[in-house]
Amino acid sequence: MTKIGIYFAYWTHEWDADFHPFVDKVADLGFDILEINGGTVAHMSSAERKALKAHADDKNLTLSFCFGLPKKFDVSSPDPKVREDGLAFLRRMTEGVGEMGGGNLGGILYSYWPAKMPKEEEDKRPYFDRSVESMKKAVKYAEDNNVVYCMEVVNRFEQFMLNTAAEAIEYVDAVGSPYAKVMLDTFHMNIEEDFIGDAIIRTGDKLGHLHIGENNRMPPGYGHIPWTEIGHALRKINYKGHVVMEPFMMPGGQVGSDIGVFRDLSTGLDIDAEARKALLFMRGVLK
Numbered sequence: 035m036t037k038i039g040i041y042f043a044y045w046t047h048e049w050d051a052d053f054h055p056f057v058d059k060v061a062d063l064g065f066d067i068l069e070i071n072g073g074t075v076a077h078m079s080s081a082e083r084k085a086l087k088a089h090a091d092d093k094n095l096t097l098s099f100c101f102g103l104p105k106k107f108d109v110s111s112p113d114p115k116v117r118e119d120g121l122a123f124l125r126r127m128t129e130g131v132g133e134m135g136g137g138n139l140g141g142i143l144y145s146y147w148p149a150k151m152p153k154e155e156e157d158k159r160p161y162f163d164r165s166v167e168s169m170k171k172a173v174k175y176a177e178d179n180n181v182v183y184c185m186e187v188v189n190r191f192e193q194f195m196l197n198t199a200a201e202a203i204e205y206v207d208a209v210g211s212p213y214a215k216v217m218l219d220t221f222h223m224n225i226e227e228d229f230i231g232d233a234i235i236r237t238g239d240k241l242g243h244l245h246i247g248e249n250n251r252m253p254p255g256y257g258h259i260p261w262t263e264i265g266h267a268l269r270k271i272n273y274k275g276h277v278v279m280e281p282f283m284m285p286g287g288q289v290g291s292d293i294g295v296f297r298d299l300s301t302g303l304d305i306d307a308e309a310r311k312a313l314l315f316m317r318g319v320l321k
């Protein structure tokens with residue numbers, strides 16, 4: 035059975051949190067995976083990481099990790115010092131995840147987030163090439179720590195380098211390690227891909243992690259994403275990886291601002307019950 039998870043920030047206004055209450059909540063709702071902020075893990079003590087991992091193990095919950103590098107750690111930057119700082123941070127975060135047994139670390143690991151292409155630039159290729167050079171070094175940290183880097187493809191309004199599955203396939207092929215994979219997200223695919231199912235099928239065994247969300251970032255089942263097509267595509271490529279929902283409904287805080295939630299989509303809803311409903315819906319889609 036496909037493991038299905040949820041991202042903790044569904045319930046929060048800030049990216050940093052004490053994850054322990056979410057371990058209990060998400061396990062009790064019936065999920066298999068809790069996805070947490072990799073950046074927070076980088077700053078946790080060794081004892082805190084081990085305690086969180088033990089708690090997750092106790093609840094039979096897998097942890098996965100997501101992060102968008104800030105501009106000061108952009109591994110595609112023209113500034114060699116910024117790239118070097120980015121690599122040092124990736125190493126710290128990866129070792130932190132490694133201390134928790136490893137797993138999938140996804141997101142904008144290849145550049146920074148949110149980001150537009152600098153106005154003076156017309157060609158993103160130098161950014162892509164510098165990023166690949168950095169990632170060839172960084173992926174060794176992943177290999178050493180049982181971590182799989184999953185390069186998240188996001189829409190043009192959030193990043194400029196990898197907007198389609200095809201671009202991400204080219205990227206991970208250039209990095210050339212089984213520890214560097216493609217990560218797709220149905221919310222972003224809805225904007226950029228011609229056909230979502232085809233993009234999944236083309237990604238094939240390079241797909242390392244899948245975020246699911248509606249076009250409006252509501253929990254799956256509340257929008258017009260073609261779930262039947264997605265279920266078919268995942269079965270066709272025999273996908274055995276993680277599927278993590280990443281709904282956002284509440285405005286406010288850094289999460290509301292970064293994600294662009296400018297109206298309360300949760301009005302009148304019990305968001306725990308909605309998460310559970312979306313989980314059951316996805317179990318049907320992925321069976």
Ligand code: MN
Nearest residue numbers: 186219245280
């Ligand atoms: Mn995502």
